[in-house]
Every structure is written in structure tokens, then in C-alpha cells.
Amino acid sequence: MHILIIGAAGMVGRKLTQKLVADGALNNRPLEALTLVDVFEPEAPAGFTGKVTCLTADLSDAGMTERLIATRPDVIYHLAAIVSGEAELDFEKGYRINLDGTRALFEAIRLAQKEDGYRPRVVFASSIAVVGAPLPFPIPDDFHTTPLTSYGTQKAMSELLLADYSRRGFFDGIGIRLPTICIRPGKPNAAASGFFSNILREPLVGQEAVLPVPESIRHWHTSPRSAVGFMLHAAGIDVDLVGPRRNLSMPGLSATVGEQIEALRRVAGDKAVNLIRREPNEMIMRMCEGWAPGFEAKRARELGFTAESSFDEIIRVHIDEELGGKL
């Protein structure tokens, strides 16, 4: 089994790599080779005895996707993207990487199939940004994609391509609409949605965190562990069960900020909660109103995708994976 991970240096890419190496197999087939690609040099995973190739590359570079496909990986994870904020600021770059890069990858696979019948599994990381306000709650699986960002537009267009290339038999694609990942490990970042993680992650280690929105804000979350679980499950799922509608809204947890805070109180006590400083931010509040409050995710659940059912669980995943299992 040879697995290619594009976007391997990102948070989900790194955790997926670690998990694959720890399991030593995917779909009950031993993992023999890993190709890790990102615009930043991906780290070779520790403890893997198979063949590892690390590449620094941009999907939109001429000839790059052909090169990635040349070794005919069995499973391709396409996790690479210019993030939402950057795609909004740099219109051309967003389309070049998020749309043209994805299409170049799919085209390289199609042309490889013409040569030798190559037909890999392709797992594509899409996003809940494919939907845009006004949104019902919960959002049903058959809700239309009317994104309000160029990033969401590029993801929605890529989903359509993935479904058409799969319908044509060029590869077996599955699109994974990831919820917001919480708790994101690492440092607080400048993303407008960063506070969802910040208000938990920082107090858990005795640091202050800023909450810019009211506690009534509802959003859609899943842990990094569940996100990796989606990726593994998507690689093994029977595509005949999925049918032509290849893009799936993943399960997650719909919670208000108040519910996040109460979970933090149960897990880490008042002392942690008291480290959350209210600092209302009008701009972030307005943005929040357009974000997805939660999905029905009926099809994905029926197809066996699973996620946490409480924020206590989501916090415990973080303590387990990032804090050595204890506070």
C-alpha cells in the first residue's frame, strides 16, 4: 500500500501520517510507502520502516501533479489548500491553488488511467464553508452550496469535479466536509474562528484566552482525532454504497460557546473558566452569524463516519493527545 498525502505538513496531515504509521496498515493492507507533500517541507515520520518520500511542492507548479502520480499511489489524500482568509485576500492565488491545483491533480489521474487503467482512491478535504448564510439548523444533507467566500466557492467547485471524475470512473473519490476542528493544537492564531479553540486550549494550561463573541453563538465542531478518523474511514468505504453523491457532510458536535465553557468547567474547574476574558469584537460577531450552526450529517453517519457526542469528550481528546493525558 502506497499512500500519497498532499498537504502533509498541515495539522490534519501530520496527525494522519502519525496514525497511519502507528497502525502500519490501511484497509487491512500493510503500509509500504508514504509520499508526503506540502509547500513546507513535511517531516518524515519517526518509527516507520517503509519507504518515505518527502517533497516540497506546490500543486499548481507545471508538471507537479504528473510527477506525484507517476509512482501510482493507491490512496491519495488531498488536504492542501490556501486557507479562507488568504483566498479572500489573494483572489488569483486562491483559485490557482484551491481550484486549478485540485483540477490538475484530478487531470493527472485521468490521463494516467488512459495509460494503464490506474484508478486510485482519492480522499478530498472539503469544508463546511461550501454553505453560506442564511442557514437552517440543522443543515440537511441536500442543502445547496451557496458559499460566501472564494475559499468556499473553490471547495464547492472541487467537490463537483470530484463527483464528476468519480462518476466517469477516473478515480474513486470521496469528499469530506470537515467541521471546524476543535481543539486545534499549537499557538493561538489570527483566524477569526480561532477563539473556539483558544478559550479551551489556553485555560487548560493556565493561560488567559479572549472570547470575542456572546456565549449564545452556535457552531459545528469535531476533534483532530475524529478528523483523522474520517480520513481513514473514507479510504476504505465501499463507493457503491456512497453512489454518485460523493461529497459528505461529516458528523460533528453542534454546541454553543456557553456549552463549550460548561464542558471546560466540568473537566478543568472554575479556575480554568475564569481565565476566559470577554472582549466583544463586532467584526468577528458579524462573521459568526454566517457560520454553520450544525449539520444533520445523516448520510455520513449511515456510512459509518463517527464523531464525539459531547464537548467533554472533545476536551479529553486534547488532554490525551497534546497534554500527555493529564492536566
Add this chain to the structure above:
Amino acid sequence: MHILIIGAAGMVGRKLTQKLVADGALNNRPLEALTLVDVFEPEAPAGFTGKVTCLTADLSDAGMTERLIATRPDVIYHLAAIVSGEAELDFEKGYRINLDGTRALFEAIRLAQKEDGYRPRVVFASSIAVVGAPLPFPIPDDFHTTPLTSYGTQKAMSELLLADYSRRGFFDGIGIRLPTICIRPGKPNAAASGFFSNILREPLVGQEAVLPVPESIRHWHTSPRSAVGFMLHAAGIDVDLVGPRRNLSMPGLSATVGEQIEALRRVAGDKAVNLIRREPNEMIMRMCEGWAPGFEAKRARELGFTAESSFDEIIRVHIDEELGGKL
């Protein structure tokens, strides 16, 4: 007022041109110039005293869209497409014309805006092929686009681009999801859906027509006159009322083949109906099952788009426009 029509030699393009010339104005502004473009030489309209430019061009030719935009038309109708069957047979051509051609047009407008603030109205002919079975009846406005053809995929991707370019303020776009147009004038053609028109048009002039499906098949129709009406209305509509969801499922008439036939009987008598020959075709029957039975079209109706409310009316439009007003 300078109007550019891309796809001007097609059926809707020709009827739209005639109507614009007959009206001599659009949005209460006099029509001064018409640029007509198609892969087949468009005909200059009779009786127009303004400036007419007819071009034979392919949208995907290098530099073509820049050339079309150079004269800064006020309203651009983009009706050009490789049809469904051909886009399915020739994968690369379908994407080149229907997706890349559309994107090249949108990009040319964006770059023109950078130069001088150009911001035209763009009316894009989309299709009910953006949805795919299984379908509810009626299909609500917020139903997802899961096309089952490459053509439908290309139209759905173009819709997303149109909405994003409009949201960004590069132009004021409106996407028009056209129902199946009935009665199509001209000769019977080989399109699988051709029978919807054939079984009316041919008997109206004493010719036999073949019906390949049961009378219970339900589909979504509008007349060529209504289609032109959509195009005119879309050019004048207040885009602030439309908001960011720029792609609208047009109103139409949901009718079974049996209802079509009863309307023919009312308008043209048993003699006409007796010219319909039943010749079941398994392949066409299977295709029919995936076609849209009808849309709610709530938003479009609220925005003032109108269509026929009976098949009798649709037949009379044909008699009026194509048969000189009498049988």
C-alpha cells in the same frame, strides 16, 4: 446600450436578438449596438438601425474573451455551451468550452474592471441539469446541485463562479436555470429529450411523431417566449433584491406527457393526437427517470420571473410564433 450575446446563433440567442431589436430598448435605454457571437456565423437581425457586429468565435480561443470585452458592452448574455450529449462524449471539449470558456469570460471582465472600473450585467444561461436524481417534487430552491452529467457539472461550477465574481463586485451576474424549452422550433433532433417537443410540433403540421416513453413521465417545461422573457427580466432586475444567491431556478410548467397530449387534443383535436406513434425506448425511459419533474421556483417568481401556466398556452405560443398564428 450595447448588448453582447454569446451563443447568438442558437435558438434562444436568435429569439432574444429578434425581441431586443423589436423592442429597440432594454431597461428603458435605447439599443444602440449589438455584438452577436457564436461558433456559427450569427445572422445580422433585419430592421435594426444601430450598429451590429457579427463574430464567429470560440470562447476558449486565446484572447477571444478580452476581445469581446474590449468594447465594454453594458449587458452580456452568455448562452453558449456544448450541449449535454456532446459534453458527455467529449470530456475535454465540454470542460474547455463550458467551464474554461465561461471562466475566461469572467476573468476578462474582472481584469477590465481593474483597468477602468467596468462592471457589466452578466446573464448566464444555466440549466436544470445542475440537479440529479433522486429528486423530490417539486424541487425546492435550496436543493443541492448533484449533477449526473459532465454538462450539468460544468453549469453548476459556472454558477458558483458567477456568484463569487458577483459577490466580489467584478460584475452583476444572474444565473438563469432554464427549464426544458418546449415547443422547440425546427426539425426533430436526436436529443433524448427531443420527443417532448416532437409530439406537439409535428402533429400540429400534420406530421407523425414518435413517443418513446409512457404518458406518466413528468417533466419541467417553458416556451421559447418565456425563456426570452427570463433573459430580458434578468437584465433589469435589482441585484440587491437577489442578494448573494445569484442562480435562480426559473418558473415553468410541470406536466406529464399525458397532460401534454390532452392539451394538444384541446388545441388541435383528435386528428393531431392520432399522429403520435408509441414506440417505447428503454434507454430513453431510463434517462427520463433522472430528469427534473419540476421546481418550486419560489424566489424567481417573487423576483418577477413568469412563465406559462398551462400546456395549451405553450402550444399557442408555438402556433403564434412559428405557424403564423393559425393551424
